[in-house]
Amino acid sequence: MLPDTLILPVIRAALTEDLGRAGDVTAAACIPATARMRARFVARKPGVLAGIDCVRLTVLEMDPKASIDLRMKDGDAFEAGAVLAEVEADARAFLSAERTALNLLGRMCGIATLTRSYVEAVAGTGARIADTRKTTPGLRALEKHAVRCGGGVNHRFGLDDAILIKDNHVVVCGGVVEAVRAARAHVGHLMKIELEVDGLGQFEQALEMVAAGTGPDVIMLDNFDNAELAEAVKLRRDASLKVGLEASGGVNLQTVRGIAETGVDVISVGALTHSAPVLDIGLDAF
Template structure:
């Protein structure tokens, strides 16, 4: 089971989404059609198979409008579900439930889509030893939640931001003058808990980088043959991460080259929403 995110990280996102949706006058449709004291029982249902993530988003959206709502999750985040499977039972003030419905579904569906796509990649490399990781290509404001969804899908998180690991990319190298000089400066500046990774795009750069002892080397857009060659040359002196040109069709071959890590931006920037609905019970 993936350790859940604390509510204090999720609540601001939910609150902002509710404020955006309710606007200046609230849910005028429910106010016009539904008695103020009416209650509604409903169930969240997966319309398609996938992996669930973000159940707390639905709970917090409903609780924000009806603190006394009865909310029962039937599955846990990270669970594989089938089409038609029930995810959550809720009994709440009808106006509150209808007002929170879309926000809860938007976040739950999006995060479940990320978890579902991640699980597809993880399953595709099963048995190779390679680890699937995400990137910083996340939706602004949703990074912690999207990276949580990646963990729910069986993936592993890359760095969360610019402040928790050193990752030297091509423009850093251009500014420093060479791969070696960039790694040398980074190693000199890094504290004892700070990892240093460098992105390279050729085998020649690999040889130069390894001389300076980076913790991780990112092999950017390498061919399968060059990935295998890099694994042989590195001989375990650094963790090797493959990046670029990764898809569900190519990821198995990349993993079989022997690299340790495969980073996939698509996990967060291109995941389709998992279709989840709310039905009155």
């Protein structure tokens, strides 16, 4: 569950964008100032819930006295027709909040639902599905929360919470050994280091460093085919080394099961956040 303090800035920015310079002129023109209304947020398609607090906070931002009944909690699966929340509020305020609430709720439910599909696709393999930093600017905390609601796990949140040495870092440093050595010399004992490798040659170099106690904590196997992934897993097992293996690059729902069956620990999927379709949720007044 995300704290309200992380969600409110997103909601306020979205409402400010939508209300513009004059506020909701349609509601002001058509709706009596004293009118109140009741409505339900209803799923048009089946899915997994994420972002229900966006509804609560958006409505309360426009009408602090609104009554909100959240019928389900984040992480719950639902069928088409499910009532996710019911609201009674000042009509002008509620209608002004409607689009922001639906935009955020639909976006988050879409991510959670897609993530759940990936998690179910690798069930029983031991592999975990992780997100990436390929998120919508300004929505990262919400989108990564939605991934967790779908059963996935979070990769790093930003550039400051873990070291991830990618191909361009390796080029500038002069090689994987030099890059990892520099990282080890720079960080404290709580900071993890992940190294991206682009082939079995670099992977074997990384394993040698792990064996010597100077290697990364996790090795990312970037765009390896399944045979190469299986070989990497075998090399780690034969060497009896404890280093995490992450598969990344071009993963989709058709390929993810085969990737998981190679024995990797984590599969990172950018599509969870950059390509998730918005889930269709409507607001029905009654």
